[in-house]
Amino acid sequence: MSYFLVLGAGMIGVSTALELQSRGHVVTLVDRRAPGQETSFGNAGVIQAEAAEPYALPRDLPTLLKYALGRSNDVTWSVSGVLRMAPALWSYFRHSAPARHRRIAQVYTQLTRCATEDHAPLIMAAGADNLIIREGMTLVYRDVRALDAAAREAERMRQSYGVSSRVLDTGALKAEEPALTGEPAGAIHMLQSWSCSDPGGLTAAYAELFRQRGGRIVEADALTLSREGSSWNVYGPDGGVSGEQVVVALGPWSPELLRRFGIRISMIYKRGYHAHYHAPRALRRPMLDTDCGIVAASMRGGLRLSSGAALVDLGAVPLPRQLGYGATKIGELFETGPRIDEPQWTGTRPCMPDMLPVVGPAPGLSNMWLNFGHGHHGFTLGPTSARVLADAISGDSNDLIASLALSDR
Template identity: 35%
Template structure:
């Protein structure tokens, strides 16, 4: 049995960042996962650190949009019809959190931590020799019609002005000036220059994990579901031995509720599945930054593995077999936008995004178990927020003054 000051369960971007921030505060930490760091949800995302993430993904309120999604032939959203009764209560909660008042409350809560997201990554990247992965080129969100642009961006751009976040509205000529190899399919685009992207999100997480070990931290393979209390300490089985600590952090993303439900917690966590696939470019075509095709719900991002296409949202059971129909529907649209060449993998990769209906994570203490700390449910902003929420949680555990208000992220908001 090995004694630590803290156990962190989950070695994605959220867990690795929490472990590093606790270590920075002189805590002896063990990081435990069944896989190596950065090989699950943190591997397969679009690789962006969003400065414009203060506007959530919302439930559509227009009948036309609901009708299109209901037909289940949209590229931005796909669902398993048999799963719909299970996800319906969560979707109703999402609808309640999609009012203008709720969106404004979300923006006010999220903007302060988003303002620190890139700099918190920068602290870890500099120490972890991961700077080579980072690009300060911003990202581009394209709209195929002026009507869609005006409808989708009105409130988001108003919030950007309120918070002093930079953006530029581009017409189709300015878009191709910025990215010459894009076909002129977008009527308008919003360029967000302060969003940072990376060439390999999984590589970044692995670099942060190497930093954690180089600074004296312990990484071990283990079973998070073995967590239990023994003599006022938390105990977890790892690599044929036991780890004990007074504090344990649950950073298990889409698997968090597997651990927490037996402890009596009933948080409304849903999983949004997503896919990615890599391609070589055709000829010498190139992109400098990630590009989002808003109408079709995908992002096209230059990565070390090739050009990564990330799909929109799929609602199905977390562990159900992959159904990558969205990638097949998206491909003609992507190829009309950018000259893709040879497909690199045989099959798309699938991952799961852990999402609450209010689009904010839980960061803080579990209400009924001393020493149990929660850091999960980051939705589409996990890679963006991992280092920032890791810092916030470490400050709460060590009783420092938190750098942002933790109240909006409290687990008690679901009581």
């Protein structure tokens, strides 16, 4: 048994706190805000168990040119963002080479395929089953040729990783999604994903479960982290809190803290935006409009539209034009209704250039552990990643430990 501080109460930190607690440790969860208020709050809510391959950077010239010229709604960028991230983007480009990407996917699929199984007991214990929809998700195509290509790709994913899906033509799609009024060519229905109608609510429910099981949640600034003798300390409005071991689970803010301890992390910040709408009809399952890179999902707070990636600095001023364009495009498929008036939400996918999360010991610092960099799938991977980290801490065997530790990359 050991005394742990877990820094960061997003899906990754909360899941880590629960896992360490279940293994008999005394855990204090630290955040500057209430649990689940940042990236884990505003995502598209998909527990994407079928995401066997992480998103590679396209390497073909036409797609790269489309991105460079701002002709894609999936990815946008700012000059300062791209310049600051240039080394990380170059590394991302190299890791996206087909042979390397295939090797990375062999690791990634072992994480994502456990996602729903690992969330399930927490969902039950947290009494959060009312937030979960077990209907998969659809990838909608407007063009028949694109749908055919996607069907071939889905078959490849089935053969390579056992990912199950089915092809829906226009009629079948509209029969299953009566809200659709447009005439898309059809969709690929990915069958294994679950989705959540309130991602921040699920993270908060897990945090409440942790508290009910005896865990402590404390408001403090992780950037005050210091070491005195054998104890790690952080400070907040109510004073200091300490532990023998510390886990850094600060999502996109992790590099900032680690720089203070001499660890340089090269991260790609992929910002996303969301907005809610008073849609007259709910969607049965989340839907990716592949034409504009927007995910539409019916949530507790209304129909949520979430945007693709903007390569901008972490604190850059919000410029939600991907969302605006996407909302217009998706309005061709179904009635979104009026936008709900609320402050513009932004969040940042914390992406590593080699597309794998960092899970394991901090190089050169005893009793510091890392769990961040889950990119597009941190909401999916919380409990699974926590299990791998807890195995690494306790010295249990787990084939994934070597692939995810920072020192081995």
